[in-house]
Amino acid sequence: MTTRLRRRTLAVTCAVVAALTLAGCTISTDGKAGDGSAAAPTTRQSAAAVTVTPADAGTPVSPLSPVQVNVAQGTLTSVTLTNPEGKVIPGILTPDKTSWKPGEPLGYGKTYQLAVAAVDKDGVATTKDSTFTTVAPSNQTAVNLNTTGGISINDGATYGVGMVVVAHFDEQIGDKAAAEKALTVTTTPPVQGSWYWLDDQNAHWRPQNYYTPGTTVTVDAKIYGAQLGKGLYGQQDEKVSFRIGDSHVSIADDNTKMVTVFANGQVVREMPTSMGRGGTETIAGQTFSFWTQPGTYTVMSKANPVIMDSSTYGLPINSRLGYKESINWATRISTDGIYLHELESTVWAQGNTDTSHGCLNLNAENAQWFFNFAQPGDVVEVRNTGGAPLEVWQNGDWGVPWAQWVAGSALH
Structure with a gap:
């Protein structure tokens, strides 16, 4: 029984071989197709692979987030970025045509369509x-x-050697460190310089x-797209450059009752003055100081004339010490109303x-000269x-010791 089966199997095998031989097909000893066989299909490995940042339909991103x-x-043949209004955003393509990014900032709250074409x-x-x-x-x-x-x-103006830059935000800043990182001063x-936060809206x-x-000096505030805390973002960038002029330093000494003016280290004028009468008084329930506070001020602004009104700082006009009058050649040096100005009625006291x-x-001549x-x-x-030293909020920035000033930075 076993012998018959083996003979039959051998006969079938020979028949198959004969058929293959007639068809002109040979089988090599290594199992590969020989002459007359069809080549096995291969998979292409050279297709161009495009990647886009940010991810398609992902979480909303800052307009400053990298878009690339x-x-x-392969190489890029076409990249089109379109805003909701149909405007095509210009872009920058690398010389080898393998990378692209937008050429201008994107807007807030917009959905952009990106279409990319490439070839291998x-x-x-x-x-x-x-x-x-x-x-x-x-x-x-x-x-x-x-x-x-x-x-x-x-922009392009000239300022004094004590110039202080103020970055004033029109909203309270929740993340001062983030805001300060967006503020750059280049000289x-x-x-060596530093920012000092006076409050939640003003950095000096x-x-x-x-x-x-x-x-x-160039001040660059790149706040657009910056997250400044509690959902607050920067609205737009600002930039300004200016120049520092000649050194003008004036020293008002109450011991001599004189103002000595220096230009680039040389005395150019000496002016008799009458400063604050001193002391304090309580009027209408409010206490007023009449000192010219000691400290380092800077020139803030000028006006000719200026209306001086004691009621603006709480002293009633109709009180014994109240006033409202037009004053000529007024150079302002403090936020709470200290000026160098003309007052002919006190010429008798000036200098003593x-x-x-x-x-x-x-006097009129000196006030006009200093104004100009x-x-x-x-x-x-x-x-x-006498009196308390000038405080920083009064325009006393230069009276703050350097270590304390630096400590007022949000990045310290």
Whole structure:
């Protein structure tokens, strides 16, 4: 029984071999097809691979988040980024055509469509479409680059060696460190300087020492797209450059009742003055100080004339010491109303007696000369007077010791 089965199997095998031989097919000893066989199909490994950041239909991103298109094993032939209004956003393509990014900032709260085309080395095309959305802030803040007088810094203008930059935000900043990282001050020649947060809306910047005349200063506030805490984002960037002029430093000494004015280290004028009469009085339930506070001030602004009204700081006009009058040649040096100004009625006291509410009275000639000489940022040092030292909020930035100033930075 077993012998018959073996013979039959052998016969079938021979028949198959004979059939293959007639068909012209041979089988090699290594198991591969020989002459006359069809080649096995191969898989292409050179297709262009496109990647897009951010991910398609992902979480809303900051308009400053990296938007980038890259291709491996190929080159980009077309990248089109379109905003909801149908505007095509211009882009920047690398010379080797393997990477692309937008050429301008994106907007808040917008959905963008991205269409990409690429080819591999064999010219085989690949396409990729993607969609992403930018965040829609619950609140935005603008920043104004001002002098301590609350006036915008003029691009290209000249300021004094004590110039202090104020970055004023129109909303309270929740993340001061993030805001400060967006604020850059560059000087030529380089100087050591720092930001100091006066409150939640105002950051002041000054160097450790007075500027050298001729220094150029550029302030760059790149706040757009920056998250500044509690859902607050920067509204738009601001930038300004200015120059430091001649060194103007005036020293008002209550021991001599004189204001000595220096220009680039040389005395150019000496002016008799009558400063604050001193002491305090309580009027209508409020206590007023009549000292010219000691400290380092800077010129904030000028007006000719200026209306001086005691009621603006709580002293009633109709009280014994109240006033409201037009004053000529007034150069302001503090936020709470200290000026160097003309007052002919106190010429008799200038140089010998303090009679004012706190201002530095000058005669008409000296007041007009100083008005024309002074520029915002010039330094006025008041010495040997009584009363409390000038505080930083009063325009006393230069009276803050350097270590304390640096400690006022959110990045310290």
